[in-house]
Amino acid sequence: MALKQKITASSIKSLKVEDKRLNDTEISGFHARISPKGAIKYYLYYRINGKQRNFLLGAASALTPAQARDLAKEKLGQVASGEDVQVTRHDAKIQEQRNSLTLKKFLDEHYESYLFSLNAKTAKQSFMCISNNFQFLANKPLVDITSWDIQQWVSERSKLGRAPATISYAYNRLRAVFNRAVEWGFIESHNLDSVKIPKIDNKRIRYLSESEEAALLSSLKARDERLKHHYLDKYGVRAEKRVSQRYIDYLEPLVTLAMNTGMRKGEMLSLEWSHVNMEDRYLTVISENAKSKNKRTIPLNKTVYDMLTIWRAQHPQTTLVFEREDGQPIDTYQYQWETLLKDANIENFRFHDLRHHFASKLVMKEADLNVVRELLGHADLKMTLRYAHLAPKHKSAAVNLIG
CATH class of the missing domain: 1.10.443.10 (Intergrase catalytic core)
Structure with missing residues:
Protein backbone atom coordinates (compact mmCIF):
# COMPACT_ATOMS: atom_id res chain seq x y z
CA MET A 1 0.00 0.00 0.00
CA ALA A 2 1.32 3.44 -0.92
CA LEU A 3 2.50 5.74 1.88
CA LYS A 4 1.36 9.35 2.27
CA GLN A 5 4.00 11.65 3.66
CA LYS A 6 5.89 14.77 2.66
CA ILE A 7 8.77 13.77 0.43
CA THR A 8 11.97 14.77 2.22
CA ALA A 9 15.48 13.39 2.54
CA SER A 10 14.38 11.58 5.68
CA SER A 11 11.23 9.99 4.23
CA ILE A 12 13.05 8.93 1.09
CA LYS A 13 15.83 7.39 3.14
CA SER A 14 13.35 5.34 5.15
CA LEU A 15 11.39 4.17 2.07
CA LYS A 16 11.36 0.37 1.81
CA VAL A 17 10.89 -1.89 -1.20
CA GLU A 18 7.63 -3.24 0.20
CA ASP A 19 6.28 0.33 0.44
CA LYS A 20 6.44 0.59 -3.38
CA ARG A 21 5.29 4.23 -3.48
CA LEU A 22 5.38 7.43 -1.45
CA ASN A 23 2.79 10.15 -2.22
CA ASP A 24 3.68 13.70 -1.25
CA THR A 25 1.14 15.38 1.06
CA GLU A 26 1.77 18.93 -0.16
CA ILE A 27 1.97 18.75 -3.99
CA SER A 28 -0.84 16.86 -5.65
CA GLY A 29 0.47 14.13 -7.97
CA PHE A 30 4.07 14.37 -6.76
CA HIS A 31 5.29 10.94 -5.69
CA ALA A 32 8.28 8.61 -5.46
CA ARG A 33 8.48 4.97 -6.48
CA ILE A 34 10.92 2.31 -5.36
CA SER A 35 11.76 -0.68 -7.55
CA PRO A 36 12.24 -4.27 -6.32
CA LYS A 37 15.98 -3.60 -6.50
CA GLY A 38 15.70 -0.47 -4.33
CA ALA A 39 16.06 2.20 -7.04
CA ILE A 40 13.97 5.31 -6.31
CA LYS A 41 12.55 7.68 -8.93
CA TYR A 42 10.41 10.80 -8.68
CA TYR A 43 7.22 11.23 -10.73
CA LEU A 44 4.47 13.75 -11.27
CA TYR A 45 0.96 12.52 -11.97
CA TYR A 46 -1.35 14.97 -13.78
CA ARG A 47 -4.37 15.21 -16.08
CA ILE A 48 -4.63 17.33 -19.22
CA ASN A 49 -7.25 17.38 -21.95
CA GLY A 50 -8.89 14.34 -20.39
CA LYS A 51 -5.68 12.31 -20.49
CA GLN A 52 -3.73 10.90 -17.55
CA ARG A 53 0.04 11.27 -17.49
CA ASN A 54 2.76 10.04 -15.17
CA PHE A 55 5.79 12.23 -15.84
CA LEU A 56 9.23 11.03 -14.78
CA LEU A 57 11.04 13.83 -12.95
CA GLY A 58 14.27 11.93 -12.37
CA ALA A 59 16.09 9.37 -10.27
CA ALA A 60 16.84 9.93 -6.58
CA SER A 61 20.49 9.27 -7.40
CA ALA A 62 20.48 12.44 -9.54
CA LEU A 63 17.93 14.67 -7.75
CA THR A 64 17.55 15.57 -4.09
CA PRO A 65 13.97 15.56 -2.73
CA ALA A 66 14.06 19.38 -2.70
CA GLN A 67 15.18 19.55 -6.34
CA ALA A 68 12.50 17.03 -7.33
CA ARG A 69 9.88 19.13 -5.46
CA ASP A 70 10.92 22.33 -7.26
CA LEU A 71 10.84 20.52 -10.61
CA ALA A 72 7.37 19.14 -9.83
CA LYS A 73 6.11 22.68 -9.11
CA GLU A 74 7.65 23.95 -12.36
CA LYS A 75 6.02 21.21 -14.43
CA LEU A 76 2.63 21.72 -12.76
CA GLY A 77 2.86 25.38 -13.70
CA GLN A 78 3.45 24.43 -17.33
CA VAL A 79 0.52 22.00 -17.21
CA ALA A 80 -1.69 24.74 -15.74
CA SER A 81 -0.82 26.93 -18.75
CA GLY A 82 -2.05 24.18 -21.09
CA GLU A 83 1.25 22.43 -21.91
CA ASP A 84 1.43 18.65 -21.91
CA VAL A 85 4.95 18.28 -20.52
CA GLN A 86 5.05 14.57 -21.34
CA VAL A 87 4.43 15.32 -25.02
CA THR A 88 6.94 18.16 -24.91
CA ARG A 89 9.60 15.81 -23.58
CA HIS A 90 8.77 13.20 -26.19
CA ASP A 91 9.00 15.75 -28.98
CA ALA A 92 12.29 17.03 -27.60
CA LYS A 93 13.66 13.49 -27.48
CA ILE A 94 12.60 12.87 -31.08
CA GLN A 95 14.23 16.12 -32.12
CA GLU A 96 17.41 15.19 -30.29
CA GLN A 97 17.49 11.85 -32.12
CA ARG A 98 16.96 13.63 -35.41
CA ASN A 99 19.75 16.08 -34.66
CA SER A 100 22.17 13.22 -33.97
CA LEU A 101 21.20 11.14 -37.03
CA THR A 102 24.06 11.68 -39.49
CA LEU A 103 23.95 10.82 -43.16
CA LYS A 104 26.35 7.92 -42.65
CA LYS A 105 24.34 6.53 -39.73
CA PHE A 106 21.10 6.71 -41.69
CA LEU A 107 22.70 5.05 -44.73
CA ASP A 108 24.30 2.26 -42.71
CA GLU A 109 21.44 1.53 -40.31
CA HIS A 110 18.38 2.11 -42.48
CA TYR A 111 18.90 2.86 -46.17
CA GLU A 112 21.37 0.17 -47.24
CA SER A 113 19.09 -2.74 -46.32
CA TYR A 114 16.21 -0.96 -48.06
CA LEU A 115 18.23 -0.65 -51.28
CA PHE A 116 19.14 -4.33 -51.28
CA SER A 117 15.51 -5.30 -50.67
CA LEU A 118 14.56 -3.41 -53.84
CA ASN A 119 17.24 -4.75 -56.17
CA ALA A 120 20.28 -6.58 -54.88
CA LYS A 121 21.96 -6.37 -58.30
CA THR A 122 22.06 -2.57 -58.41
CA ALA A 123 22.08 -1.78 -54.68
CA LYS A 124 25.84 -1.87 -54.20
CA GLN A 125 26.50 0.50 -57.10
CA SER A 126 23.88 2.98 -55.84
CA PHE A 127 25.11 2.78 -52.25
CA MET A 128 28.75 3.31 -53.25
CA CYS A 129 27.75 6.21 -55.47
CA ILE A 130 26.13 7.98 -52.51
CA SER A 131 28.88 7.13 -50.03
CA ASN A 132 31.75 8.14 -52.31
CA ASN A 133 30.28 11.32 -53.75
CA PHE A 134 28.98 12.71 -50.47
CA GLN A 135 31.69 11.56 -48.09
CA PHE A 136 32.15 15.18 -47.00
CA LEU A 137 28.62 15.09 -45.53
CA ALA A 138 28.93 11.67 -43.86
CA ASN A 139 29.12 12.96 -40.29
CA LYS A 140 26.68 15.83 -40.73
CA PRO A 141 23.13 15.38 -39.32
CA LEU A 142 20.47 14.91 -41.97
CA VAL A 143 18.52 17.90 -40.63
CA ASP A 144 21.54 20.15 -41.19
CA ILE A 145 22.21 19.15 -44.80
CA THR A 146 20.82 21.83 -47.10
CA SER A 147 20.43 22.50 -50.80
CA TRP A 148 23.37 24.90 -50.49
CA ASP A 149 25.66 22.03 -49.46
CA ILE A 150 24.65 20.09 -52.55
CA GLN A 151 24.73 23.12 -54.84
CA GLN A 152 28.37 23.70 -53.84
CA TRP A 153 29.10 20.05 -54.59
CA VAL A 154 27.48 20.42 -58.03
CA SER A 155 29.64 23.48 -58.76
CA GLU A 156 32.83 21.67 -57.73
CA ARG A 157 31.96 18.60 -59.83
CA SER A 158 31.26 20.82 -62.83
CA LYS A 159 34.59 22.62 -62.45
CA LEU A 160 36.33 19.24 -62.44
CA GLY A 161 34.72 18.46 -65.77
CA ARG A 162 32.30 15.80 -64.59
CA ALA A 163 29.57 15.06 -67.11
CA PRO A 164 26.10 16.44 -66.33
CA ALA A 165 24.71 12.90 -66.47
CA THR A 166 27.24 11.76 -63.84
CA ILE A 167 26.37 14.68 -61.55
CA SER A 168 22.65 14.13 -62.07
CA TYR A 169 22.90 10.41 -61.29
CA ALA A 170 24.64 10.98 -57.95
CA TYR A 171 22.31 13.86 -57.02
CA ASN A 172 19.21 11.77 -57.74
CA ARG A 173 20.55 8.93 -55.59
CA LEU A 174 21.05 11.34 -52.68
CA ARG A 175 17.65 12.96 -53.13
CA ALA A 176 16.07 9.50 -52.96
CA VAL A 177 17.79 9.03 -49.59
CA PHE A 178 16.22 12.20 -48.23
CA ASN A 179 12.81 11.35 -49.67
CA ARG A 180 12.84 8.07 -47.77
CA ALA A 181 14.07 9.81 -44.58
CA VAL A 182 11.00 12.09 -44.76
CA GLU A 183 8.68 9.22 -45.63
CA TRP A 184 9.93 7.16 -42.67
CA GLY A 185 9.67 10.08 -40.22
CA PHE A 186 13.36 10.62 -39.51
CA ILE A 187 13.22 14.22 -40.73
CA GLU A 188 10.26 16.49 -41.34
CA SER A 189 11.33 17.80 -44.74
CA HIS A 190 14.26 18.67 -47.00
CA ASN A 191 14.95 21.31 -49.64
CA LEU A 192 17.16 19.36 -52.05
CA ASP A 193 14.56 19.75 -54.81
CA SER A 194 15.74 23.34 -55.25
CA VAL A 195 19.27 22.27 -56.31
CA LYS A 196 20.05 23.29 -59.89
CA ILE A 197 21.67 20.50 -61.93
CA PRO A 198 23.44 21.06 -65.29
CA LYS A 199 21.21 20.07 -68.16
CA ILE A 200 22.00 16.78 -69.83
CA ASP A 201 22.51 16.93 -73.56
CA ASN A 202 20.61 13.82 -74.62
CA LYS A 203 21.40 14.55 -78.25
CA ARG A 204 25.14 14.15 -77.68
CA ILE A 205 26.42 11.41 -79.95
CA ARG A 206 30.10 10.55 -79.68
CA TYR A 207 31.58 7.60 -81.52
CA LEU A 208 35.08 6.54 -82.41
CA SER A 209 36.70 7.41 -85.68
Whole structure:
Protein backbone atom coordinates (compact mmCIF):
# COMPACT_ATOMS: atom_id res chain seq x y z
CA MET A 1 0.00 0.00 0.00
CA ALA A 2 1.32 3.44 -0.92
CA LEU A 3 2.50 5.74 1.88
CA LYS A 4 1.36 9.35 2.27
CA GLN A 5 4.00 11.65 3.66
CA LYS A 6 5.89 14.77 2.66
CA ILE A 7 8.77 13.77 0.43
CA THR A 8 11.97 14.77 2.22
CA ALA A 9 15.48 13.39 2.54
CA SER A 10 14.38 11.58 5.68
CA SER A 11 11.23 9.99 4.23
CA ILE A 12 13.05 8.93 1.09
CA LYS A 13 15.83 7.39 3.14
CA SER A 14 13.35 5.34 5.15
CA LEU A 15 11.39 4.17 2.07
CA LYS A 16 11.36 0.37 1.81
CA VAL A 17 10.89 -1.89 -1.20
CA GLU A 18 7.63 -3.24 0.20
CA ASP A 19 6.28 0.33 0.44
CA LYS A 20 6.44 0.59 -3.38
CA ARG A 21 5.29 4.23 -3.48
CA LEU A 22 5.38 7.43 -1.45
CA ASN A 23 2.79 10.15 -2.22
CA ASP A 24 3.68 13.70 -1.25
CA THR A 25 1.14 15.38 1.06
CA GLU A 26 1.77 18.93 -0.16
CA ILE A 27 1.97 18.75 -3.99
CA SER A 28 -0.84 16.86 -5.65
CA GLY A 29 0.47 14.13 -7.97
CA PHE A 30 4.07 14.37 -6.76
CA HIS A 31 5.29 10.94 -5.69
CA ALA A 32 8.28 8.61 -5.46
CA ARG A 33 8.48 4.97 -6.48
CA ILE A 34 10.92 2.31 -5.36
CA SER A 35 11.76 -0.68 -7.55
CA PRO A 36 12.24 -4.27 -6.32
CA LYS A 37 15.98 -3.60 -6.50
CA GLY A 38 15.70 -0.47 -4.33
CA ALA A 39 16.06 2.20 -7.04
CA ILE A 40 13.97 5.31 -6.31
CA LYS A 41 12.55 7.68 -8.93
CA TYR A 42 10.41 10.80 -8.68
CA TYR A 43 7.22 11.23 -10.73
CA LEU A 44 4.47 13.75 -11.27
CA TYR A 45 0.96 12.52 -11.97
CA TYR A 46 -1.35 14.97 -13.78
CA ARG A 47 -4.37 15.21 -16.08
CA ILE A 48 -4.63 17.33 -19.22
CA ASN A 49 -7.25 17.38 -21.95
CA GLY A 50 -8.89 14.34 -20.39
CA LYS A 51 -5.68 12.31 -20.49
CA GLN A 52 -3.73 10.90 -17.55
CA ARG A 53 0.04 11.27 -17.49
CA ASN A 54 2.76 10.04 -15.17
CA PHE A 55 5.79 12.23 -15.84
CA LEU A 56 9.23 11.03 -14.78
CA LEU A 57 11.04 13.83 -12.95
CA GLY A 58 14.27 11.93 -12.37
CA ALA A 59 16.09 9.37 -10.27
CA ALA A 60 16.84 9.93 -6.58
CA SER A 61 20.49 9.27 -7.40
CA ALA A 62 20.48 12.44 -9.54
CA LEU A 63 17.93 14.67 -7.75
CA THR A 64 17.55 15.57 -4.09
CA PRO A 65 13.97 15.56 -2.73
CA ALA A 66 14.06 19.38 -2.70
CA GLN A 67 15.18 19.55 -6.34
CA ALA A 68 12.50 17.03 -7.33
CA ARG A 69 9.88 19.13 -5.46
CA ASP A 70 10.92 22.33 -7.26
CA LEU A 71 10.84 20.52 -10.61
CA ALA A 72 7.37 19.14 -9.83
CA LYS A 73 6.11 22.68 -9.11
CA GLU A 74 7.65 23.95 -12.36
CA LYS A 75 6.02 21.21 -14.43
CA LEU A 76 2.63 21.72 -12.76
CA GLY A 77 2.86 25.38 -13.70
CA GLN A 78 3.45 24.43 -17.33
CA VAL A 79 0.52 22.00 -17.21
CA ALA A 80 -1.69 24.74 -15.74
CA SER A 81 -0.82 26.93 -18.75
CA GLY A 82 -2.05 24.18 -21.09
CA GLU A 83 1.25 22.43 -21.91
CA ASP A 84 1.43 18.65 -21.91
CA VAL A 85 4.95 18.28 -20.52
CA GLN A 86 5.05 14.57 -21.34
CA VAL A 87 4.43 15.32 -25.02
CA THR A 88 6.94 18.16 -24.91
CA ARG A 89 9.60 15.81 -23.58
CA HIS A 90 8.77 13.20 -26.19
CA ASP A 91 9.00 15.75 -28.98
CA ALA A 92 12.29 17.03 -27.60
CA LYS A 93 13.66 13.49 -27.48
CA ILE A 94 12.60 12.87 -31.08
CA GLN A 95 14.23 16.12 -32.12
CA GLU A 96 17.41 15.19 -30.29
CA GLN A 97 17.49 11.85 -32.12
CA ARG A 98 16.96 13.63 -35.41
CA ASN A 99 19.75 16.08 -34.66
CA SER A 100 22.17 13.22 -33.97
CA LEU A 101 21.20 11.14 -37.03
CA THR A 102 24.06 11.68 -39.49
CA LEU A 103 23.95 10.82 -43.16
CA LYS A 104 26.35 7.92 -42.65
CA LYS A 105 24.34 6.53 -39.73
CA PHE A 106 21.10 6.71 -41.69
CA LEU A 107 22.70 5.05 -44.73
CA ASP A 108 24.30 2.26 -42.71
CA GLU A 109 21.44 1.53 -40.31
CA HIS A 110 18.38 2.11 -42.48
CA TYR A 111 18.90 2.86 -46.17
CA GLU A 112 21.37 0.17 -47.24
CA SER A 113 19.09 -2.74 -46.32
CA TYR A 114 16.21 -0.96 -48.06
CA LEU A 115 18.23 -0.65 -51.28
CA PHE A 116 19.14 -4.33 -51.28
CA SER A 117 15.51 -5.30 -50.67
CA LEU A 118 14.56 -3.41 -53.84
CA ASN A 119 17.24 -4.75 -56.17
CA ALA A 120 20.28 -6.58 -54.88
CA LYS A 121 21.96 -6.37 -58.30
CA THR A 122 22.06 -2.57 -58.41
CA ALA A 123 22.08 -1.78 -54.68
CA LYS A 124 25.84 -1.87 -54.20
CA GLN A 125 26.50 0.50 -57.10
CA SER A 126 23.88 2.98 -55.84
CA PHE A 127 25.11 2.78 -52.25
CA MET A 128 28.75 3.31 -53.25
CA CYS A 129 27.75 6.21 -55.47
CA ILE A 130 26.13 7.98 -52.51
CA SER A 131 28.88 7.13 -50.03
CA ASN A 132 31.75 8.14 -52.31
CA ASN A 133 30.28 11.32 -53.75
CA PHE A 134 28.98 12.71 -50.47
CA GLN A 135 31.69 11.56 -48.09
CA PHE A 136 32.15 15.18 -47.00
CA LEU A 137 28.62 15.09 -45.53
CA ALA A 138 28.93 11.67 -43.86
CA ASN A 139 29.12 12.96 -40.29
CA LYS A 140 26.68 15.83 -40.73
CA PRO A 141 23.13 15.38 -39.32
CA LEU A 142 20.47 14.91 -41.97
CA VAL A 143 18.52 17.90 -40.63
CA ASP A 144 21.54 20.15 -41.19
CA ILE A 145 22.21 19.15 -44.80
CA THR A 146 20.82 21.83 -47.10
CA SER A 147 20.43 22.50 -50.80
CA TRP A 148 23.37 24.90 -50.49
CA ASP A 149 25.66 22.03 -49.46
CA ILE A 150 24.65 20.09 -52.55
CA GLN A 151 24.73 23.12 -54.84
CA GLN A 152 28.37 23.70 -53.84
CA TRP A 153 29.10 20.05 -54.59
CA VAL A 154 27.48 20.42 -58.03
CA SER A 155 29.64 23.48 -58.76
CA GLU A 156 32.83 21.67 -57.73
CA ARG A 157 31.96 18.60 -59.83
CA SER A 158 31.26 20.82 -62.83
CA LYS A 159 34.59 22.62 -62.45
CA LEU A 160 36.33 19.24 -62.44
CA GLY A 161 34.72 18.46 -65.77
CA ARG A 162 32.30 15.80 -64.59
CA ALA A 163 29.57 15.06 -67.11
CA PRO A 164 26.10 16.44 -66.33
CA ALA A 165 24.71 12.90 -66.47
CA THR A 166 27.24 11.76 -63.84
CA ILE A 167 26.37 14.68 -61.55
CA SER A 168 22.65 14.13 -62.07
CA TYR A 169 22.90 10.41 -61.29
CA ALA A 170 24.64 10.98 -57.95
CA TYR A 171 22.31 13.86 -57.02
CA ASN A 172 19.21 11.77 -57.74
CA ARG A 173 20.55 8.93 -55.59
CA LEU A 174 21.05 11.34 -52.68
CA ARG A 175 17.65 12.96 -53.13
CA ALA A 176 16.07 9.50 -52.96
CA VAL A 177 17.79 9.03 -49.59
CA PHE A 178 16.22 12.20 -48.23
CA ASN A 179 12.81 11.35 -49.67
CA ARG A 180 12.84 8.07 -47.77
CA ALA A 181 14.07 9.81 -44.58
CA VAL A 182 11.00 12.09 -44.76
CA GLU A 183 8.68 9.22 -45.63
CA TRP A 184 9.93 7.16 -42.67
CA GLY A 185 9.67 10.08 -40.22
CA PHE A 186 13.36 10.62 -39.51
CA ILE A 187 13.22 14.22 -40.73
CA GLU A 188 10.26 16.49 -41.34
CA SER A 189 11.33 17.80 -44.74
CA HIS A 190 14.26 18.67 -47.00
CA ASN A 191 14.95 21.31 -49.64
CA LEU A 192 17.16 19.36 -52.05
CA ASP A 193 14.56 19.75 -54.81
CA SER A 194 15.74 23.34 -55.25
CA VAL A 195 19.27 22.27 -56.31
CA LYS A 196 20.05 23.29 -59.89
CA ILE A 197 21.67 20.50 -61.93
CA PRO A 198 23.44 21.06 -65.29
CA LYS A 199 21.21 20.07 -68.16
CA ILE A 200 22.00 16.78 -69.83
CA ASP A 201 22.51 16.93 -73.56
CA ASN A 202 20.61 13.82 -74.62
CA LYS A 203 21.40 14.55 -78.25
CA ARG A 204 25.14 14.15 -77.68
CA ILE A 205 26.42 11.41 -79.95
CA ARG A 206 30.10 10.55 -79.68
CA TYR A 207 31.58 7.60 -81.52
CA LEU A 208 35.08 6.54 -82.41
CA SER A 209 36.70 7.41 -85.68
CA GLU A 210 38.46 4.57 -87.47
CA SER A 211 41.82 5.74 -86.13
CA GLU A 212 40.44 6.07 -82.58
CA GLU A 213 38.92 2.61 -82.70
CA ALA A 214 42.23 1.16 -83.85
CA ALA A 215 44.06 3.07 -81.09
CA LEU A 216 41.64 1.80 -78.44
CA LEU A 217 41.99 -1.83 -79.50
CA SER A 218 45.76 -1.46 -79.70
CA SER A 219 45.86 0.03 -76.19
CA LEU A 220 43.79 -2.86 -74.85
CA LYS A 221 46.26 -5.41 -76.16
CA ALA A 222 49.23 -3.34 -74.94
CA ARG A 223 47.60 -3.16 -71.51
CA ASP A 224 47.23 -6.94 -71.44
CA GLU A 225 50.92 -7.38 -72.23
CA ARG A 226 51.98 -4.88 -69.54
CA LEU A 227 49.88 -6.64 -66.93
CA LYS A 228 51.26 -10.03 -67.93
CA HIS A 229 54.83 -8.78 -67.48
CA HIS A 230 53.81 -7.25 -64.16
CA TYR A 231 52.41 -10.56 -62.86
CA LEU A 232 55.47 -12.48 -64.03
CA ASP A 233 57.81 -10.02 -62.32
CA LYS A 234 55.77 -10.10 -59.13
CA TYR A 235 54.75 -13.77 -58.85
CA GLY A 236 57.16 -15.63 -61.14
CA VAL A 237 56.16 -19.19 -62.03
CA ARG A 238 52.96 -18.88 -60.00
CA ALA A 239 51.66 -16.46 -62.65
CA GLU A 240 52.58 -18.58 -65.68
CA LYS A 241 49.09 -20.04 -66.10
CA ARG A 242 47.46 -16.64 -65.91
CA VAL A 243 49.82 -14.89 -68.31
CA SER A 244 49.48 -17.72 -70.84
CA GLN A 245 45.80 -16.90 -71.24
CA ARG A 246 44.52 -14.61 -73.98
CA TYR A 247 42.87 -12.11 -71.63
CA ILE A 248 44.59 -10.98 -68.45
CA ASP A 249 41.33 -9.62 -66.99
CA TYR A 250 37.78 -8.61 -67.88
CA LEU A 251 38.43 -5.17 -69.41
CA GLU A 252 39.16 -6.14 -73.02
CA PRO A 253 36.28 -8.67 -73.21
CA LEU A 254 33.95 -6.09 -71.68
CA VAL A 255 34.93 -3.38 -74.16
CA THR A 256 34.69 -5.87 -77.04
CA LEU A 257 31.16 -6.84 -75.99
CA ALA A 258 30.08 -3.20 -75.66
CA MET A 259 31.48 -2.23 -79.07
CA ASN A 260 29.81 -5.12 -80.86
CA THR A 261 26.42 -5.37 -79.12
CA GLY A 262 25.59 -1.85 -77.91
CA MET A 263 24.64 -3.25 -74.50
CA ARG A 264 24.41 -0.95 -71.51
CA LYS A 265 26.90 -1.26 -68.69
CA GLY A 266 24.31 -2.69 -66.28
CA GLU A 267 23.12 -5.20 -68.84
CA MET A 268 26.64 -6.51 -69.38
CA LEU A 269 27.59 -6.67 -65.70
CA SER A 270 24.42 -8.64 -64.89
CA LEU A 271 24.76 -10.96 -67.91
CA GLU A 272 24.95 -14.64 -66.94
CA TRP A 273 26.37 -17.47 -69.02
CA SER A 274 22.90 -19.05 -68.97
CA HIS A 275 21.77 -16.04 -71.04
CA VAL A 276 24.35 -16.79 -73.75
CA ASN A 277 23.50 -19.34 -76.44
CA MET A 278 26.84 -20.21 -77.99
CA GLU A 279 25.36 -22.91 -80.22
CA ASP A 280 22.94 -20.57 -81.98
CA ARG A 281 25.18 -17.54 -81.47
CA TYR A 282 23.00 -15.06 -79.63
CA LEU A 283 22.62 -13.68 -76.13
CA THR A 284 19.52 -12.58 -74.27
CA VAL A 285 19.08 -9.44 -72.19
CA ILE A 286 16.40 -10.58 -69.76
CA SER A 287 13.65 -8.15 -68.77
CA GLU A 288 14.90 -7.81 -65.18
CA ASN A 289 18.24 -6.46 -66.41
CA ALA A 290 16.95 -4.29 -69.28
CA LYS A 291 16.38 -0.58 -68.74
CA SER A 292 13.11 -0.76 -70.66
CA LYS A 293 12.17 -3.97 -68.80
CA ASN A 294 11.67 -5.60 -72.20
CA LYS A 295 13.50 -8.82 -73.05
CA ARG A 296 15.58 -8.75 -76.24
CA THR A 297 18.04 -10.96 -78.08
CA ILE A 298 21.28 -9.85 -79.71
CA PRO A 299 23.11 -11.98 -82.30
CA LEU A 300 26.81 -12.58 -81.70
CA ASN A 301 29.05 -11.50 -84.54
CA LYS A 302 32.32 -13.37 -85.09
CA THR A 303 34.32 -10.94 -82.95
CA VAL A 304 32.06 -11.40 -79.92
CA TYR A 305 31.58 -15.12 -80.48
CA ASP A 306 35.35 -15.73 -80.59
CA MET A 307 35.90 -13.53 -77.55
CA LEU A 308 33.21 -15.29 -75.49
CA THR A 309 34.52 -18.72 -76.51
CA ILE A 310 37.99 -17.87 -75.20
CA TRP A 311 36.66 -16.02 -72.14
CA ARG A 312 34.41 -18.94 -71.17
CA ALA A 313 37.33 -21.34 -71.44
CA GLN A 314 39.27 -19.10 -69.06
CA HIS A 315 36.35 -18.98 -66.57
CA PRO A 316 34.47 -22.28 -66.84
CA GLN A 317 32.89 -22.15 -63.37
CA THR A 318 31.50 -18.62 -63.11
CA THR A 319 27.80 -17.75 -63.16
CA LEU A 320 28.17 -14.18 -64.35
CA VAL A 321 30.04 -13.55 -67.58
CA PHE A 322 32.05 -10.84 -65.80
CA GLU A 323 33.11 -11.31 -62.19
CA ARG A 324 35.89 -10.05 -59.96
CA GLU A 325 38.61 -12.46 -58.95
CA ASP A 326 36.90 -12.97 -55.57
CA GLY A 327 33.72 -14.09 -57.32
CA GLN A 328 31.79 -10.90 -56.59
CA PRO A 329 30.02 -8.84 -59.29
CA ILE A 330 32.08 -6.06 -60.85
CA ASP A 331 30.93 -2.68 -59.54
CA THR A 332 33.29 -0.20 -61.18
CA TYR A 333 36.16 0.00 -63.65
CA GLN A 334 36.30 3.76 -64.15
CA TYR A 335 40.01 4.08 -63.32
CA GLN A 336 41.00 1.34 -65.77
CA TRP A 337 38.81 2.86 -68.48
CA GLU A 338 40.18 6.39 -68.02
CA THR A 339 43.75 5.07 -68.07
CA LEU A 340 43.00 3.16 -71.27
CA LEU A 341 41.64 6.29 -72.98
CA LYS A 342 44.67 8.27 -71.89
CA ASP A 343 47.03 5.66 -73.34
CA ALA A 344 45.05 5.67 -76.60
CA ASN A 345 45.05 9.49 -76.68
CA ILE A 346 41.23 9.56 -76.92
CA GLU A 347 39.41 12.52 -75.38
CA ASN A 348 35.81 13.28 -74.52
CA PHE A 349 34.67 9.67 -74.69
CA ARG A 350 32.66 7.84 -72.02
CA PHE A 351 32.22 4.10 -71.68
CA HIS A 352 28.54 4.57 -72.52
CA ASP A 353 29.63 6.11 -75.83
CA LEU A 354 30.60 2.61 -76.99
CA ARG A 355 26.85 2.08 -77.28
CA HIS A 356 26.61 5.12 -79.56
CA HIS A 357 29.61 3.81 -81.49
CA PHE A 358 27.87 0.50 -82.13
CA ALA A 359 24.64 2.16 -83.27
CA SER A 360 26.34 4.77 -85.44
CA LYS A 361 28.43 2.17 -87.24
CA LEU A 362 25.32 0.15 -88.03
CA VAL A 363 23.52 3.18 -89.45
CA MET A 364 26.53 4.21 -91.48
CA LYS A 365 26.53 0.70 -92.93
CA GLU A 366 22.91 1.35 -93.94
CA ALA A 367 21.35 -0.98 -91.35
CA ASP A 368 17.58 -0.66 -91.02
CA LEU A 369 16.77 1.83 -88.24
CA ASN A 370 14.07 -0.38 -86.77
CA VAL A 371 16.55 -3.26 -86.49
CA VAL A 372 18.98 -0.90 -84.73
CA ARG A 373 16.15 0.10 -82.39
CA GLU A 374 15.49 -3.53 -81.51
CA LEU A 375 19.17 -4.27 -80.92
CA LEU A 376 19.55 -1.25 -78.64
CA GLY A 377 16.33 -1.97 -76.77
CA HIS A 378 14.75 1.43 -77.45
CA ALA A 379 11.06 1.83 -76.78
CA ASP A 380 10.45 3.85 -79.95
CA LEU A 381 12.25 4.97 -83.10
CA LYS A 382 12.71 8.57 -81.91
CA MET A 383 15.35 7.44 -79.43
CA THR A 384 17.17 5.51 -82.13
CA LEU A 385 17.23 8.51 -84.43
CA ARG A 386 18.75 10.58 -81.63
CA TYR A 387 21.39 8.00 -80.67
CA ALA A 388 22.31 6.65 -84.07
CA HIS A 389 22.22 9.48 -86.54
CA LEU A 390 24.55 9.49 -89.52
CA ALA A 391 27.91 11.19 -89.12
CA PRO A 392 28.33 14.61 -90.84
CA LYS A 393 30.86 13.25 -93.35
CA HIS A 394 28.33 10.64 -94.47
CA LYS A 395 25.70 13.33 -94.89
CA SER A 396 28.15 15.29 -97.02
CA ALA A 397 28.89 12.23 -99.09
CA ALA A 398 25.18 11.73 -99.69
CA VAL A 399 24.69 15.35 -100.83
CA ASN A 400 27.70 15.11 -103.12
CA LEU A 401 26.13 12.20 -104.93
CA ILE A 402 24.01 14.72 -106.87
CA GLY A 403 26.63 17.48 -107.01
